[in-house]
Amino acid sequence: MAALWKHERVALLRERGGLRSLGFWLLRRALALDVYTLFALPLRDAGPAFLPGCTLLRLVSEDDLANCPGSLLKQIGPHTGIGVDKLIAQGGRIYALVEDGAVRSQTRIDVGVAHTDTPCPLTLEVGPHNAFLSFLYTHPSSRRGGWAKKLLLATASSMAQEGLHVCLSHVQATNLRSVNTFFSLGWRHAGWLLASRSGRYLGTLCAHPTLRVTR
Numbered sequence: 001m002a003a004l005w006k007h008e009r010v011a012l013l014r015e016r017g018g019l020r021s022l023g024f025w026l027l028r029r030a031l032a033l034d035v036y037t038l039f040a041l042p043l044r045d046a047g048p049a050f051l052p053g054c055t056l057l058r059l060v061s062e063d064d065l066a067n068c069p070g071s072l073l074k075q076i077g078p079h080t081g082i083g084v085d086k087l088i089a090q091g092g093r094i095y096a097l098v099e100d101g102a103v104r105s106q107t108r109i110d111v112g113v114a115h116t117d118t119p120c121p122l123t124l125e126v127g128p129h130n131a132f133l134s135f136l137y138t139h140p141s142s143r144r145g146g147w148a149k150k151l152l153l154a155t156a157s158s159m160a161q162e163g164l165h166v167c168l169s170h171v172q173a174t175n176l177r178s179v180n181t182f183f184s185l186g187w188r189h190a191g192w193l194l195a196s197r198s199g200r201y202l203g204t205l206c207a208h209p210t211l212r213v214t215r
Contacts, residue, residue, distance in 0.1 A: 033195075035192055038204070038208060043165060045161050046156070047157065056098075058094075060088075061088070076106055087108065091112065105147035112126065120201050125212040126166070129164060130164060131164050136151075166208075191206040193213065
């Protein structure tokens with residue numbers, strides 16, 4: 001197991017940002033410090049998403065929820081954190097890519113205010129016309145198939161059409177593949193969020209001006 005881990009770590013060093021990721025990993029080991037990269041994406045309407053072989057499911061309103069097949073809600077629910085009904089009631093949104101009745105990838109979007117347990121329980125205020133991507137999940141059988149990238153592109157365009165301006169998110173700085181995915185899709189670095197490995201929030205550095213984080 002240790003040899004496999006070492007091989008994977010060396011392989012990651014060959015990827016974009018690999019050396020920086022290793023530095024954050026060393027900080028985590030030496031100082032018990034968890035660093036999260038903050039991202040921001042200015043939203044723009046790229047037109048209707050063209051997604052061959054699949055469709056974009058939007059759960060934004062109570063009507064969307066009522067018209068969604070129960071089989072899809074059953075797949076989506078466990079990966080929302082609080083359940084689909086409660087999320088929609090609180091003003092949150094779900095976007096998912098569906099193929100042949102299966103949810104391949106899904107994301108939870110909170111508008112105005114987001115509550116997250118990562119890296120510890122926090123409230124993130126982003127402004128009434130902005131959003132926070134709280135959770136991104138791809139079914140294990142669909143990983144490495146580009147589903148998350150397709151979903152993020154389609155979601156960004158849909159949010160712009162709905163009148164939102166900016167979407168923010170955070171990713172653990174050692175999660176190199178996720179960090180590179182965000183950069184490749186046009187998300188911009190928007191600061192750092194710091195926490196102890198024991199789960200204590202330490203603050204933000206150079207954070208996006210619309211973001212306010214409280215415990």
